[in-house]
Amino acid sequence: MRIDFEFSGGYANLRYGYHANTDELPEDVARELLSLVESSGIFKIQQSEVAPTSAGPPDVFFYRLSLYDAKRRISLSFNDVTAPAALHPLLALLRKLAMEQAGKER
Numbered sequence: 001m002r003i004d005f006e007f008s009g010g011y012a013n014l015r016y017g018y019h020a021n022t023d024e025l026p027e028d029v030a031r032e033l034l035s036l037v038e039s040s041g042i043f044k045i046q047q048s049e050v051a052p053t054s055a056g057p058p059d060v061f062f063y064r065l066s067l068y069d070a071k072r073r074i075s076l077s078f079n080d081v082t083a084p085a086a087l088h089p090l091l092a093l094l095r096k097l098a099m100e101q102a103g104k105e106r
Contacts, residue, residue, distance in 0.1 A: 001068065003018065004019050005018040010061055011059050017098060037067060039086065040090045047077070049084075051082065052077075052082050061095075062079045063083065065078075
């Protein structure tokens with residue numbers, strides 16, 4: 001599965017991205033990501049359900065997440081306020097991976 005993830009905002013106005021293919025990741029990371037993708041139900045979410053209607057609180061994070069595999073594809077934009085609770089574990093892992101990836105590139 002191809003993952004393209006970006007997040008920005010928060011008090012420190014962070015901006016990070018994470019781009020990966022689960023076929024190229026360590027097996028344990030790929031397995032955890034794929035498990036969280038499935039348990040989140042993300043492929044059943046419609047953009048209209050999660051689209052931010054206002055800027056939200058000043059510390060809110062904004063997300064762009066695209067997932068692609070041989071049979072499915074989804075791209076969503078949302079924030080901490082509009083993200084369904086089922087997405088939070090996936091977002092937490094993706095934020096962590098994005099910050100780790102950025103640290104390796106510096």
